[in-house]
Amino acid sequence: MVRNKTLLLVVRLILGGLFVYAGAVKVLDPLDFAQDIRNYRLVGPSLSFIAAIVLPWLEILAGLALILGIWMRGAALVVSGLLVFFIILTLVTMIRGLDVDCGCFGAVSRKSGWGVILEDLGMLALGLVLLVKERTGTRTRCTCPPTR
Amino acid sequence: MKDAGRILRQALALGALSLIVAAAVQFPLVQRFVRGEFRESFFQAAEFPGIRLVTLAEAEELWASGAAVILDARAAGFFDQGHIPGARNVSAAEPGQALPAGLRGAAKDGALLVYCEGGDCQSSLALAKRLHDEGFRDIRVFSGGFEEWTKAGLPEEKGHGQE
Numbered sequence: 056m057v058r059n060k061t062l063l064l065v066v067r068l069i070l071g072g073l074f075v076y077a078g079a080v081k082v083l084d085p086l087d088f089a090q091d092i093r094n095y096r097l098v099g100p101s102l103s104f105i106a107a108i109v110l111p112w113l114e115i116l117a118g119l120a121l122i123l124g125i126w127m128r129g130a131a132l133v134v135s136g137l138l139v140f141f142i143i144l145t146l147v148t149m150i151r152g153l154d155v156d157c158g159c160f161g162a163v164s165r166k167s168g169w170g171v172i173l174e175d176l177g178m179l180a181l182g183l184v185l186l187v188k189e190r191t192g193t194r195t196r197c198t199c200p201p202t203r
Numbered sequence: 204m205k206d207a208g209r210i211l212r213q214a215l216a217l218g219a220l221s222l223i224v225a226a227a228v229q230f231p232l233v234q235r236f237v238r239g240e241f242r243e244s245f246f247q248a249a250e251f252p253g254i255r256l257v258t259l260a261e262a263e264e265l266w267a268s269g270a271a272v273i274l275d276a277r278a279a280g281f282f283d284q285g286h287i288p289g290a291r292n293v294s295a296a297e298p299g300q301a302l303p304a305g306l307r308g309a310a311k312d313g314a315l316l317v318y319c320e321g322g323d324c325q326s327s328l329a330l331a332k333r334l335h336d337e338g339f340r341d342i343r344v345f346s347g348g349f350e351e352w353t354k355a356g357l358p359e360e361k362g363h364g365q366e
Contacts, residue, residue, distance in 0.1 A: 154278060
């Protein structure tokens with residue numbers, strides 16, 4: 056049971072920080088990231104381009120939301136959803152035997168493989184903890200009686 | 204779950220916000236995309252005037268005529284499993300790796316045909332850019348790569364080939 060507020064804050068800062076960083080390095084070179092996506096050979100160049108423009112900002116905004124504590128569980132859902140997608144993508148890539156850069160952290164990325172999956176699983180665990188355990192915001196504030 | 208709707212709305216709002224911010228920040232790139240750029244590859248062609256992409260037909264012609272030095276940009280393991288006959292392995296994954304001796308003395312305006320696995324994979328373009336920096340000015344990137352080559356039933360060679 057994760058009831059400790061401080062621990063949840065640490066989890067938010069770590070996960071949020073990682074996502075902001077991952078998004079920021081991709082924003083700096085969107086064409087490079089578009090090429091990374093294209094290398095997976097799942098979508099065509101146009102879709103790769105659009106994903107390369109939007110995905111980094113989704114990572115940054117979700118990461119920022121986690122850090123700042125705004126829309127936290129929505130952000131945790133986005134982050135967890137992205138990580139599930141990345142894990143499946145990496146597995147499919149390994150099964151297809153493709154030799155590609157994961158594209159996870161821009162220029163410091165490495166080859167898709169078990170290391171990437173383990174890393175994503177670790178982050179997914181943190182994301183799910185936040186999604187399930189984080190209880191803040193409007194829920195506790197409303198003490199109004201039920202209306203008829 | 205009572206919160207499910209709220210959480211989903213937050214997630215969707217984050218998605219919509221990302222779309223807006225991305226379009227605003229990358230507006231110049233988006234404009235170029237709308238005008239028809241980045242539909243085939245993502246390198247800034249103006250920065251590398253000596254690089255151009257070629258199709259399978261052009262690659263085959265260059266190979267058959269022997270008009271170009273063929274360079275395989277994949278890792279050595281993949282190269283050994285099969286490559287275009289006569290190709291040399293210059294793995295782009297090792298930036299410190301010296302160019303093959305034959306290439307160092309080669310005419311800078313001689314044609315080079317570069318490929319990797321396929322699907323506009325990055326290593327052939329990365330190698331092409333590096334060769335461009337070395338002064339080569341006729342670099343053709345076969346973006347279909349080895350996958351398209353073998354699918355077309357063209358011959359391949361196994362083992363180390365020539366260095």
